[in-house]
Amino acid sequence: MPKVIFPDGAVQEYSEGENFLDIIKAFDKKLLKKSVALKVEGVAKDLRSKPDVTAKSLSIEPILLDSPEGLDIYRHSAAHVMAEAVKSLFDGVKLGIGPTIDNGFYYDFDVEKPFTPEDLDKVDARMREIIKGNHKFEPRRMSKAEAVEFFKEANEPYKVEIIADIPDDTVGIYTQGDFTDLCRGPHLPSTGYIQAFKLTSAAGAYWRGDEKNRMLQRIYATAWGTKAELKEHLRRLEEAKKRDHRKIGKALDLFSTSEEIGSGLVLWHPKGAAIRGIIEDFWKSEHRKSGYDIIYTPHLARVDLWKTSGHWDFYQENLFSPMDLDGQEYIVRPMNCPFHIEIYKSRIRSYRDLPIRYAELGTVYRYERSGVLHGLLRVRGFTQDDAHLFTTPDQLEGEIGDVLEFTLYILKSFGFNEFDIYLSTRPDKYVGSLDDWAQAEGALKGALEASELKYMVDPGEGVFYGPKIDIKIKDVIGRSWQCSTIQVDFNLPERFNVTYRDEEGGTSRPIMIHRALMGSLERFFGCLIEHYAGAFPLWLAPVQVILLTVTDRNNDYAKTVQKQLQRAGFRVELDSRNEKLGFKIRESELQKIPYSLVIGDKEAETLTVSPRSKQAGAMDAIAMEEFIGLIKKENVPQGGELS
RNA sequence: GCCAGCGUAGCUCAGUCGGUAGAGUAACUGAUUCGUAAUCAGUAGGUCGGGGGUUCGACUCCCCCCGCUGGCUCCA
Numbered sequence: 001m002p003k004v005i006f007p008d009g010a011v012q013e014y015s016e017g018e019n020f021l022d023i024i025k026a027f028d029k030k031l032l033k034k035s036v037a038l039k040v041e042g043v044a045k046d047l048r049s050k051p052d053v054t055a056k057s058l059s060i061e062p063i064l065l066d067s068p069e070g071l072d073i074y075r076h077s078a079a080h081v082m083a084e085a086v087k088s089l090f091d092g093v094k095l096g097i098g099p100t101i102d103n104g105f106y107y108d109f110d111v112e113k114p115f116t117p118e119d120l121d122k123v124d125a126r127m128r129e130i131i132k133g134n135h136k137f138e139p140r141r142m143s144k145a146e147a148v149e150f151f152k153e154a155n156e157p158y159k160v161e162i163i164a165d166i167p168d169d170t171v172g173i174y175t176q177g178d179f180t181d182l183c184r185g186p187h188l189p190s191t192g193y194i195q196a197f198k199l200t201s202a203a204g205a206y207w208r209g210d211e212k213n214r215m216l217q218r219i220y221a222t223a224w225g226t227k228a229e230l231k232e233h234l235r236r237l238e239e240a241k242k243r244d245h246r247k248i249g250k251a252l253d254l255f256s257t258s259e260e261i262g263s264g265l266v267l268w269h270p271k272g273a274a275i276r277g278i279i280e281d282f283w284k285s286e287h288r289k290s291g292y293d294i295i296y297t298p299h300l301a302r303v304d305l306w307k308t309s310g311h312w313d314f315y316q317e318n319l320f321s322p323m324d325l326d327g328q329e330y331i332v333r334p335m336n337c338p339f340h341i342e343i344y345k346s347r348i349r350s351y352r353d354l355p356i357r358y359a360e361l362g363t364v365y366r367y368e369r370s371g372v373l374h375g376l377l378r379v380r381g382f383t384q385d386d387a388h389l390f391t392t393p394d395q396l397e398g399e400i401g402d403v404l405e406f407t408l409y410i411l412k413s414f415g416f417n418e419f420d421i422y423l424s425t426r427p428d429k430y431v432g433s434l435d436d437w438a439q440a441e442g443a444l445k446g447a448l449e450a451s452e453l454k455y456m457v458d459p460g461e462g463v464f465y466g467p468k469i470d471i472k473i474k475d476v477i478g479r480s481w482q483c484s485t486i487q488v489d490f491n492l493p494e495r496f497n498v499t500y501r502d503e504e505g506g507t508s509r510p511i512m513i514h515r516a517l518m519g520s521l522e523r524f525f526g527c528l529i530e531h532y533a534g535a536f537p538l539w540l541a542p543v544q545v546i547l548l549t550v551t552d553r554n555n556d557y558a559k560t561v562q563k564q565l566q567r568a569g570f571r572v573e574l575d576s577r578n579e580k581l582g583f584k585i586r587e588s589e590l591q592k593i594p595y596s597l598v599i600g601d602k603e604a605e606t607l608t609v610s611p612r613s614k615q616a617g618a619m620d621a622i623a624m625e626e627f628i629g630l631i632k633k634e635n636v637p638q639g640g641e642l643s
Numbered sequence: 644g645c646c647a648g649c650g651u652a653g654c655u656c657a658g659u660c661g662g663u664a665g666a667g668u669a670a671c672u673g674a675u676u677c678g679u680a681a682u683c684a685g686u687a688g689g690u691c692g693g694g695g696g697u698u699c700g701a702c703u704c705c706c707c708c709c710g711c712u713g714g715c716u717c718c719a
Contacts, residue, residue: 106714116648200713201647201713201714202646202648202714203714204645204646204714204715205646205714205716206645206646206715206716211645211717215645215715216646216715217647218715246711246712251654257710257711258710259711262710263711318717366718366719368717371644371646372716372718373711377719378717378718379719470719485719516719522719548678550676551676551678553676578675578676579677579681580675580676580677580682581678582679584680585679585680586681587680590680596679598679601678610679
């Protein structure tokens with residue numbers, strides 16, 4: 001009898017005609033219950049498919065629902081159920097694509113009218129009926145010509161378009177009930193396997209992501225193996241909402257935007273500004289330590305400057321319109337680089353001067369389309385922690401390595417320890433020679449390899465003037481935000497005719513590195529707020545210590561304590577309102593102030609304070625000097641020392 | 644920019660069928676002097692995002708604009 005071999009070496013014999021479902025069932029019923037599909041000789045197949053009996057022995061591996069691959073199959077099957085539900089409810093629906101995504105799936109539909117929330121309820125209800133009906137997912141294969149014919153017949157032009165792009169000779173088709181869809185598979189054995197899903201939102205989405213194409217209607221959903229997991233996922237989303245920087249920014253009075261002022265323009269309130277000030281001070285002192293010169297440059301420049309730089313041609317959709325000044329056209333700057341170049345060019349530079357590192361907290365303005373604005377994370381006016389390094393070709397890779405190390409040090413100082421690193425290569429729209437691009441990509445790659453950091457390649461995602469390394473930080477809902485960026489540029493030195501005197505007394509062209517570590521202060525601040533849920537570490541907290549008096553009798557002593565702490569350099573507030581202690585504590589907790597000092601008769605008599613830490617709760621009364629010593633130790637960035 | 648949803652007191656949110664708006668909280672005033680997450684009472688607070696239309700009458704229905712949110716596209 002033919003047999004299959006499980007991953008642990010166990011063998012199960014079977015007779016002809018049995019499918020894998022039968023075989024696994026005979027082997028271990030419990031295992032079958034957890035399986036959604038299987039791999040045969042490493043290839044994913046449906047549970048209901050049959051083994052090739054000519055092979056006497058096949059190695060198989062059930063794909064379990066609680067594996068990433070299993071969950072993916074599960075969600076994909078749920079997407080098919082959604083498509084069936086939509087097709088059965090609305091007339092003239094044409095199917096787009098229905099892939100799985102993190103935590104769920106979506107399906108795109110070409111429909112007459114966009115879905116309303118009520119439509120989603122109907123789709124949800126129909127999906128549940130389909131699941132209850134427990135229809136089998138029946139696979140079959142068709143030649144491409146047959147499939148094209150089939151989907152033309154079915155009035156599914158998008159499917160026909162997809163088939164044309166499939167390189168294989170045949171394509172997979174799955175049918176459940178009377179619904180048929182193009183699909184690679186594998187799928188669940190039947191719709192009844194789906195236990196827990198929830199439609200989350202509907203949104204317009206261009207066919208193939210191209211805004212020249214027709215806009216389809218997309219329904220997003222999340223799906224999980226069990227109802228408990230779904231519930232847990234929804235709970236996590238709720239938790240994430242609580243950390244939303246927009247919500248916390250309001251609650252802690254950190255920043256706002258105003259309709260009167262305009263979209264995407266941020267107002268930094270005193271407490272947000274206090275944090276920004278601390279970040280800027282830290283940033284400046286670290287840059288000086290690392291050999292950067294800090295500069296200041298204007299926010300406007302003549303439009304010709306941007307024609308020279310290439311921004312006028314390559315970046316125009318993001319530029320604000322020119323304004324006329326004495327017959328000259330000026331625009332607000334979208335970038336800082338040309339200004340730094342002009343400082344470089346203000347005198348002749350020698351190879352002995354290089355590398356030159358100019359750093360600036362440079363405020364820029366970019367026109368972003370209204371639909372993309374998002375809290376602090378995507379705005380129209382923002383301050384980059386920008387720098388431009390001018391290097392000789394020999395220095396390039398070494399400088400990139402140093403910048404990379406410096407970047408990670410700065411990010412770690414703020415408590416970020418996990419990020420995704422991408423190497424972005426030449427885009428379709430680019431300037432410069434292919435040789436330059438190859439050299440620049442090589443230098444970035446070399447620095448990454450030397451640093452032994454894990455990174456991914458993002459093909460075609462570079463800037464028009466050069467390739468880059470991006471470091472992305474994830475926000476609480478799993479969205480990834482690009483903060484740090486390190487870009488190599490051969491192009492601007494060329495365009496601005498930037499030179500240095502080389503060893504031979506000749507004229508050579510430096511290479512530029514553009515880099516921003518935090519990216520923009522606005523976005524970085526947004527990420528910081530979410531990272532800490534507003535409970536900033538001591539060194540960043542706008543108010544580090546709040547003094548809470550028990551009665552008016554304690555006000556005088558509290559003032560001396562306040563003065564002492566201020567003299568020691570701490571940001572201190574005194575809450576001497578005529579309120580109960582519990583009330584004051586509640587407020588200091590809600591404001592997420594790291595330390596509250598309770599000051600009552602007992603403390604005034606013994607010249608002590610009773611600290612209450614945001615992290616650890618109430619502490620025993622201690623002398624002021626002792627408390628100051630304690631918080632001095634804590635009042636530092638988290639990144640350690642730069643090597 | 645495109646698709647959808649939303650915009651009511653400083654904040655969080657009710658407001659039914661079209662009949663001129665309400666709660667909690669914050670603010671203010673007074674009382675209370677209190678020991679680790681909300682003391683009590685009173686007062687005041689609104690062009691219902693803006694403009695136009697329908698109607699005897701619009702927070703409510705329709706149109707345009709602004710802003711926000713979730714996506715698409717694009718990016719620090």
